[in-house]
Amino acid sequence: MTAxxxxxxxxxxxxxxxxxxxxxxxxxxxxxxxxxLGFQLMFNLAIPIALATIAQMCxxxxxxxxxxxxxxxxxxxxxxxxxxxxxxxxGLLALIGGILVYMxxxxxxxxxxxxxxxxxxxxxxxxxxxxxxxxxxxxxxxPGWLAALMKYKPPPxxxxxxxxxxxxxxxxxxxxxxxxxxLMNTSYGSILRGSGGNPKAIERAGWSLLKTKVTMFGLAGFxxxxxxxxxxxxxxxxxxxxxxxxxxxSIAGVILGGGSFVGGRVSPVGAVIGAMTLTLAASxxxxxxxPPDWQIGAQGAILIIVLALRAIIDRLEKPI
Amino acid sequence: xxxxxxxxxxxxxxxxxFGAVHALAGVDLVCRxxxxxxxxxxxxxxxSTLMHVLAGTLAPDRxxxxxxxxxxxxxxxxxxxxxxxxxxxxxxxxxxxNLTVAENAHVFHGSLRGWGWRKRSGELIIRKLDEIFPGxxxxxxxxxxxxxxxxxxxxxxxxxxxxxxxxxKLVILDEPTSSLDAVVAGQLLDFVRRxxxxxxSCILISHLLGEILKASxxxxxxxDGKVVAERPAREFTRDSLVAAMGSVAKALSAEDxxxxxxxxxTGEPMARARSGRQGDEKELRAYxxxxxxLAGLGGQGQTEILRSLFFSAxxxxxxxxxxxxxxxxxxxxxxxxxxxxxxIGRNIGIGSIRRMLKGWLIDxxxxxxxxxxxxxxxxxxxxxxxxxxxxLSGGNQQKALFARALGSxxxxxxxxxxxxxxDIGTKQEVYGIIRxxxxxxxxxxxxxxxxxxxxxCDHVYVFRNGCIVxxxxxxxxxxxxxxxxxxxxxx
Numbered sequence: 012m013t014a015x016x017x018x019x020x021x022x023x024x025x026x027x028x029x030x031x032x033x034x035x036x037x038x039x040x041x042x043x044x045x046x047x048l049g050f051q052l053m054f055n056l057a058i059p060i061a062l063a064t065i066a067q068m069c070x071x072x073x074x075x076x077x078x079x080x081x082x083x084x085x086x087x088x089x090x091x092x093x094x095x096x097x098x099x100x101x102g103l104l105a106l107i108g109g110i111l112v113y114m115x116x117x118x119x120x121x122x123x124x125x126x127x128x129x130x131x132x133x134x135x136x137x138x139x140x141x142x143x144x145x146x147x148x149x150x151x152x153x154p155g156w157l158a159a160l161m162k163y164k165p166p167p168x169x170x171x172x173x174x175x176x177x178x179x180x181x182x183x184x185x186x187x188x189x190x191x192x193x194l195m196n197t198s199y200g201s202i203l204r205g206s207g208g209n210p211k212a213i214e215r216a217g218w219s220l221l222k223t224k225v226t227m228f229g230l231a232g233f234x235x236x237x238x239x240x241x242x243x244x245x246x247x248x249x250x251x252x253x254x255x256x257x258x259x260x261s262i263a264g265v266i267l268g269g270g271s272f273v274g275g276r277v278s279p280v281g282a283v284i285g286a287m288t289l290t291l292a293a294s295x296x297x298x299x300x301x302p303p304d305w306q307i308g309a310q311g312a313i314l315i316i317v318l319a320l321r322a323i324i325d326r327l328e329k330p331i
Numbered sequence: 332x333x334x335x336x337x338x339x340x341x342x343x344x345x346x347x348x349f350g351a352v353h354a355l356a357g358v359d360l361v362c363r364x365x366x367x368x369x370x371x372x373x374x375x376x377x378x379s380t381l382m383h384v385l386a387g388t389l390a391p392d393r394x395x396x397x398x399x400x401x402x403x404x405x406x407x408x409x410x411x412x413x414x415x416x417x418x419x420x421x422x423x424x425x426x427x428x429n430l431t432v433a434e435n436a437h438v439f440h441g442s443l444r445g446w447g448w449r450k451r452s453g454e455l456i457i458r459k460l461d462e463i464f465p466g467x468x469x470x471x472x473x474x475x476x477x478x479x480x481x482x483x484x485x486x487x488x489x490x491x492x493x494x495x496x497x498x499x500k501l502v503i504l505d506e507p508t509s510s511l512d513a514v515v516a517g518q519l520l521d522f523v524r525r526x527x528x529x530x531x532s533c534i535l536i537s538h539l540l541g542e543i544l545k546a547s548x549x550x551x552x553x554x555d556g557k558v559v560a561e562r563p564a565r566e567f568t569r570d571s572l573v574a575a576m577g578s579v580a581k582a583l584s585a586e587d588x589x590x591x592x593x594x595x596x597t598g599e600p601m602a603r604a605r606s607g608r609q610g611d612e613k614e615l616r617a618y619x620x621x622x623x624x625l626a627g628l629g630g631q632g633q634t635e636i637l638r639s640l641f642f643s644a645x646x647x648x649x650x651x652x653x654x655x656x657x658x659x660x661x662x663x664x665x666x667x668x669x670x671x672x673x674x675i676g677r678n679i680g681i682g683s684i685r686r687m688l689k690g691w692l693i694d695x696x697x698x699x700x701x702x703x704x705x706x707x708x709x710x711x712x713x714x715x716x717x718x719x720x721x722x723l724s725g726g727n728q729q730k731a732l733f734a735r736a737l738g739s740x741x742x743x744x745x746x747x748x749x750x751x752x753x754d755i756g757t758k759q760e761v762y763g764i765i766r767x768x769x770x771x772x773x774x775x776x777x778x779x780x781x782x783x784x785x786x787x788c789d790h791v792y793v794f795r796n797g798c799i800v801x802x803x804x805x806x807x808x809x810x811x812x813x814x815x816x817x818x819x820x821x822x
Contacts, residue, residue: 196449198443198444198445198448201430201434201438202437202438204429204430205434205435205438207429208428208429208430209425209427209428211425212426212427212438213427213438215388215409215425217409217441218438218441274428274429275427276429
C-alpha cells in the first residue's frame with residue numbers, strides 16, 4: 012500500500028482531465044474563447060453552480076441527497092431581488108431563516124430517520140411556493156453591491172507579466188480552497204466525513220451524529236444562499252424558478268468531481284471542477300452549433316461518458 | 332478474592348434477554364489490574380453479549396456493574412466506559428473506511444485538535460503500531476479503505492491501546508486475530524503480555540484455544556449464557572477446555588441409532604459442493620432423503636457453500652452442483668426472507684407462483700387454497716392467511732418461510748441457520764416437518780449454529796476457515812468431536 016494505486020490516481024485526476032479535454036476541444040473550435048474575456052463569459056455562470064455543488068456535496072457527505080437545492084437557490088434569488096434590496100434587515104433575516112430551516116431539516120431527518128430524498132423533494136415545493144409569494148412575476152432588481160461584486164475584474168499581476176486572472180477562475184479557486192480546508196483539513200471535518208463513512212463508529216467514539224448532520228445541512232443552506240446571491244448578481248433580475256436545473260446539475264457536479272453517493276467519499280476541489288466542466292460543456296455545445304433543443308441531451312451524454320470512464324476505473328481497482 | 336489487586340470491572344448476576352433467548356443468564360465476572368482473562372465458549376454462549384455489556388453498548392436487564400468500586404449499574408454507557416479507560420475492539424471493524432489512519436485516530440481522541448492535529452494523531456497511532464506490530468508497513472496518511480483487512484485490524488487494535496488524556500485500564504479484544512496471520516497474531520499476544528505486566532488488564536476472546544492458553548492468566552468458559560468454569564489458565568489443557576465448553580455427551584439409544592442408519596449407500600448424491608479453499612479431497616455430499624448438517628463456529632464458510640449450491644442451479648459452477656431444483660430458507664428473516672408488505676399467504680405462494688397461474692394472471696382461488704393447505708399442515712397460528720406477515724411472531728414467520736420452500740417443487744432445501752431466535756416449541760414442530768419431508772424423499776442441507784439441531788441430521792460436516800475439517804456420520808456424531816474440529820489446533 013505504499014505507492015498510490017494507479018486506479019486511485021486516475022480517479023483523482025479524472026475531473027481535471029475531463030475539464031482539460033473540454034477546454035482543448037473549445038480551443039479547437041474557437042481559439043479566441045481561450046482568453047481572459049472568453050473565460051469571464053464562459054465561466055461566469057459556473058460560480059453559482061459551483062456554490063450549489065458545494066452545498067449539495069455537504070449533504071452527500073452525510074449520505075443524504077438534497078432535491079430542493081435548486082428551488083432554494085431560486086428562493087434566495089427572489090428574496091435578494093426584493094426584500095434584501097428594499098428592506099435589507101428583513102431580507103437578511105429571511106436568508107438566515109433559510110439556513111435555520113436547513114439545519115432543522117437535518118435534525119428532523121436524523122431524529123425521525125426519514126429519507127432525505129422525500130423530505131427535500133417536499134421542501135422543494137415549499138421553497139418554490141415561498142419564492143412565488145415573494146415575487147409573483149419575474150422582475151425585481153439585484154442589490155447594486157452584488158452586481159458590482161460579480162462584475163469585479165481583478166487587477167493584472169505585475170510579476171506574472173501583467174496576466175489577468177478572470178474573476179470566475181479566482182472565485183472558483185477561493186470556493187474550492189475554503190471548502191477543502193474546512194472539510195478535508197480541519198479535525199472536525201474528518202469527523203463530518205467519518206459520519207458518512209461509518210456512522211456507528213463515530214457514534215461509538217462518543218460524537219453526536221445529530222450535530223454532524225445539522226452542521227452539514229446548515230452548511231448546505233449557507234452555500235446554497237451564496238449560490239443564490241451570486242446568481243442574482245449575474246442576472247440582475249429574478250424569477251422564482253430561475254435555478255430549477257441546479258438540483259440535478261449540483262448532484263452531477265459532485266459525482267463528476269469524484270464523489271460517491273454513499274460512504275462519505277467526497278472531494279471539494281473535484282466538485283468545483285465538476286461544476287465548471289458542466290458549465291463549459293454548455294459553451295462547448297453552443298460552439299458546436301448544436302441546436303438549443305438538443306443541448307441538454309448532449310450535456311447529459313457528456314456526463315454519461317465521464318461517469319462511464321469512472322466506472323471503468325473503479326472496475327480496474329476492484330479485482331485484486 | 333485476592334485483596335492485593337483491585338478489580339477494574341466487576342459484574343454481578345448480569346442477565347440479558349433478546350425476546351425468548353436468554354443471552355446472559357446471571358453472569359459474574361471480575362477483571363483485575365495486571366491480568367489477562369481468556370473467554371471461550373461455543374456459538375451463542377453469550378460471549379459477545381457480555382462484551383457489549385462491558386463496553387456499554389448494551390444495557391443488562393438485571394445485575395450490577397461496578398467499575399473501580401463505583402456502582403455504575405444504571406448510568407453505564409459507552410462514553411462512561413471510555414472515561415474509565417475501558418476500550419473494546421469489536422469483531423466488526425469500527426473504522427471509517429473513507430478516512431486516513433491518522434484521521435481515524437482522531438475519531439477516537441477528540442482532544443487531538445487545533446494546528447498540527449493530523450501530524451500528532453498520525454504520530455500517536457504509528458508509534459503504537461510500531462510498538463505492537465513492528466514492521467507493519469502502514470502509513471498515517473493511508474486511506475483505511477485501501478488497506479488489507481489484516482492491516483485494518485492492526486490499526487483498530489493499536490488504536491484501542493493509544494493514550495491521550497485518559498489512561499487505558501482494560502482492553503477487550505473480541506476475536507482480534509481472526510484475520511491476522513500467525514506471526515502478527517504472535518506479536519499481538521506478546522504485546523498483551525507486556526501490557527498486562529505493566530499493570531493493564533485485558534479480556535481476550537478467541538476461538539483459537541492455543542492463543543487463549545498462551546496469553547491468559549485465567550480462563551472463563553461460558554455456555555448457554557452462564558459461566559460454567561473459571562480457573563487459572565495453567566490448570567487447563569486444550570482437551571479440558573473443549574470438555575468444559577460442551578454439555579455432558581448423551582449416549583445415543585440403540586433404537587435411535589438404528590433409525591438413523593446411513594442412507595448413503597443408495598445412488599448418486601443429489602448435491603455436491605466443495606470450498607475453493609479446500610486443500611484435500613473432502614467434499615460435501617447430500618443424498619436423496621438425507622438431512623445434512625453444516626456445523627462449526629459462525630461464519631466459517633457455511634453460508635458461502637449454501638450460496639454456491641443455490642446459484643449452481645442457475646449457472647454452472649466448478650465447485651458445486653445440484654441434481655434437482657433448489658429452495659433456500661434464509662436465516663436473516665428480515666433482510667433476506669420475508670416480503671414485509673405482503674400477506675402470509677402471498678409470502679408462501681411466491682415460491683410456487685408458476686403453478687398458480689391462470690393464463691397470465693395469478694388465480695386467487697388457487698393462491699388461497701395453497702395458503703390454507705399450508706396453514707393446516709404446519710400450524711401457522713393466525714386467524715387469516717390474508718393478514719400481513721408481520722402480524723406473526725418470529726417463529727411463525729419462519730414457519731411461513733419453510734412453507735414457501737416446502738411448497739415449491741424444490742427437491743433440495745437449503746437452510747441458512749433459520750431457527751435463530753425461534754422458541755423451542757416451534758423448533759420442535761419444524762424439526763418434525765423436516766424429518767417427515769426427508770422421509771418422503773426431499774434432501775435438506777442445514778447450516779446450524781446450535782449443537783442440539785445437529786442431532787436431527789443424518790450426516791454432519793464441520794467447517795473451519797472456509798473448509799470442511801470433519802465429516803461425521805450420525806452414529807459417529809458427538810458434541811465433543813464437533814467442538815474439537817471447530818476449534819483450531821493449538822499454536
